[in-house]
Amino acid sequence: MNFNLIYESFLDILKGLGASLEIIILSLFLGLLLSLGIVMMRLTKNIVLNSFSRSFVFVIRGTPLLVQIYFIYYGLAQFTAIRESFIWIVLKEPFWCGVLALTINTSAYTSEIIRSGLNSIIKGQAESAVAFGMNKFQAFKRILLPQAIRQSIPAYSNEIILMIKASSLVSVITIMEMTGIARKIISKTFAPIEVFIAAGIIYLALNYLVTVIFKKIEKKYTISY
Amino acid sequence: MELLSLGDTGWGDEMLRACMMTLAVSLCAMVFGLILAIPFVLMKLSNSWILKFIANFFTTVVRGIPELLIIYLFFFGSSAAIMFVASIFGHNGYIEINAFFIGAFCVGIICAAYSTEVLRGAVKAIPKGQIEASYSYGIKGRRMLFGIMIPQTLRIALPGIGNIWQLVLKDTALISVTGLVEIMRQTHIASGSTREPFLFLVTAGILYLLLTTFSNKFFMIAENKYSKGFI
Numbered sequence A: 001m002n003f004n005l006i007y008e009s010f011l012d013i014l015k016g017l018g019a020s021l022e023i024i025i026l027s028l029f030l031g032l033l034l035s036l037g038i039v040m041m042r043l044t045k046n047i048v049l050n051s052f053s054r055s056f057v058f059v060i061r062g063t064p065l066l067v068q069i070y071f072i073y074y075g076l077a078q079f080t081a082i083r084e085s086f087i088w089i090v091l092k093e094p095f096w097c098g099v100l101a102l103t104i105n106t107s108a109y110t111s112e113i114i115r116s117g118l119n120s121i122i123k124g125q126a127e128s129a130v131a132f133g134m135n136k137f138q139a140f141k142r143i144l145l146p147q148a149i150r151q152s153i154p155a156y157s158n159e160i161i162l163m164i165k166a167s168s169l170v171s172v173i174t175i176m177e178m179t180g181i182a183r184k185i186i187s188k189t190f191a192p193i194e195v196f197i198a199a200g201i202i203y204l205a206l207n208y209l210v211t212v213i214f215k216k217i218e219k220k221y222t223i224s225y
Numbered sequence B: 001m002e003l004l005s006l007g008d009t010g011w012g013d014e015m016l017r018a019c020m021m022t023l024a025v026s027l028c029a030m031v032f033g034l035i036l037a038i039p040f041v042l043m044k045l046s047n048s049w050i051l052k053f054i055a056n057f058f059t060t061v062v063r064g065i066p067e068l069l070i071i072y073l074f075f076f077g078s079s080a081a082i083m084f085v086a087s088i089f090g091h092n093g094y095i096e097i098n099a100f101f102i103g104a105f106c107v108g109i110i111c112a113a114y115s116t117e118v119l120r121g122a123v124k125a126i127p128k129g130q131i132e133a134s135y136s137y138g139i140k141g142r143r144m145l146f147g148i149m150i151p152q153t154l155r156i157a158l159p160g161i162g163n164i165w166q167l168v169l170k171d172t173a174l175i176s177v178t179g180l181v182e183i184m185r186q187t188h189i190a191s192g193s194t195r196e197p198f199l200f201l202v203t204a205g206i207l208y209l210l211l212t213t214f215s216n217k218f219f220m221i222a223e224n225k226y227s228k229g230f231i
Helices: A003-015 A017-043 A047-062 A063-078 A080-084 A094-119 A123-131 A138-171 A180-190 A192-221 B012-045 B048-062 B067-088 B099-125 B130-136 B141-178 B183-194 B197-226
Strands: none
Touching: A003 A180, A003 A192, A017 A047, A017 A094, A017 A180, A047 A094, A047 B099, A047 B197, A063 A080, A063 A094, A063 B130, A063 B141, A063 B183, A063 B197, A094 A138, A123 A138, A138 A180, A138 A192, A180 A192, A180 B067, A180 B099, A192 B012, A192 B067, B012 B048, B012 B099, B012 B141, B012 B183, B012 B197, B048 B099, B067 B099, B067 B141, B099 B141, B130 B141, B141 B183, B141 B197, B183 B197
16 A cells, blocks of 8 residues: 555545536536426426426436436537537537536436425415415415425435536546546556545545535424424 | 347347346346345444444445446456466466456445445334344244344335345446446447447437336336235
């Protein structure tokens, strides 16, 4: 075991922390917004919207993230129509392809988390909100959503940890975040164990931080219970 | 569509073979993972703090570190370790270990960490009174384990194991980085030589969806069968 190498690669990999965090935070934020849309589509009685949201979640949860990343990075770039359109500004950058893939992936999982949170609220609450003169959107925003969020916090903290781990996959489309740098060091020094320890410490610390923060949030939101 | 035909002209048979390979790796990994999980479950349930610490360390580290890094560790690490041993015996040169073996091993380790948690939860869900009752009826040791504990643990753990199976199926896509020709690797090869990545990635997606959907059905049938008499 070469402790010097662990220390050196630790510093090197730490340089990728910024890129990793950027990707994680951006896609978590965008994914959360997208998932709200998906949940609302799922809850409407419109058959087209409903079945679209159902099949979206089914396809995304049933295929590996790697397929989704490759699909957006290689698959879409195959068509000249896409290469000439305005979307190409986003899709030509590996960074945005990675963010897009992770956003889509997390939105499918998050929408299921929020949906089960909503399902756990007693139906009478929505009805009484309407009886008090709120329209459906107001009832959703003021009564259902806040409660659903509280219900979903533990599951969502798990999703964040899964996303931190999933962000390592964007290294396969040439993004130099932490795992990308780790891979580069391994192929240069051929010392996988040392590099693994260095990268592992950072990832574990990150996940630990998320766990601690969410324990605090959970405590705060369940005070009245 | 011609590109996906079976036989020499299309990639259809290659993709199907790769699909079988994914299934084979997943099955091996799952069996290995479940077997490996048993000692860790026992360690977590034991009273010794050091055994508990080892088991907790294992599950926390494996579940907290990206799967890709774990695969890199074993893929590069194992051949380095074996070459080191070989160099002691005077063999200098590159030794490559079978990609199938490494892949099943890596995913199996990941599967073991998740299964440990699921099985531990299932064991804990069995009321303590049952053990006491079986003691008072004179059912002890192996008979209690195989007659009372294990059947119930499996029934309670079945939904969790189904989830882990889905995870394992999807994690095998990552083994493609080691060069094993499973669905993802074959897709990469095919789209590289035909320049039709879109078509082959959609095919790969459909193959994965088929695998996950069918196994979901299978687990649902199993769950219904084993929860007979409950609910």
